[in-house]
Amino acid sequence: MVEPRGTGQLPTAGAVPVSARIFDMTIQLPIAGLLLALFAAPALAGPDCSSTAAAMPMWQVAKGFEEAGGKIREIKVSDGCYEIYGTNGEKKLEIYYDPATGAELEREED
Numbered sequence: 824m825v826e827p828r829g830t831g832q833l834p835t836a837g838a839v840p841v842s843a844r845i846f847d848m849t850i851q852l853p854i855a856g857l858l859l860a861l862f863a864a865p866a867l868a869g870p871d872c873s874s875t876a877a878a879m880p881m882w883q884v885a886k887g888f889e890e891a892g893g894k895i896r897e898i899k900v901s902d903g904c905y906e907i908y909g910t911n912g913e914k915k916l917e918i919y920y921d922p923a924t925g926a927e928l929e930r931e932e933d
Contacts, residue, residue, distance in 0.1 A: 870919050870928040872903035878922035881905055887925065888918070904928060 884905050885898055893916065897908040905920040915933040920926065 870902070870904055872905075872919075872921055872923075872928070876923035879925050881922075884920045884922075884925050 881898060881900075885895055885907065888895060888907055888909065891911070893907075893909050893911045895907055895909040899906050900922075901919070903922065905922050907916070907918045907920070909916050909918075917931040918927055919929040921928055
């Protein structure tokens with residue numbers, strides 16, 4: 824049994840000292856954060872285009888996007904994929920393309 828504060832009595836054998844509880848938190852929180860980061864990272868990443876096949880020119884992928892009615896704001900290479908940021912009408916788009924085939928891999932719309 825733990826005596827009320829200010830009595831000058833030491834806690835009994837069943838009480839957990841504050842320093843032990845703080846230690847548990849300092850170990851548990853970083854481990855929980857690490858696990859969360861490990862499982863969340865793949866969900867945030869775009870597709871992986873680490874193919875060794877020859878890449879088609881970026882302008883060909885851009886031309887196909889524009890011919891489909893899109894307007895390009897930015898185009899870049901991200902993790903080996905061609906990535907186009909643009910609009911099609913009122914929709915904002917972020918599209919990943921396979922550089923070897925020009926095929927659309929993933930699309931995000933706002």
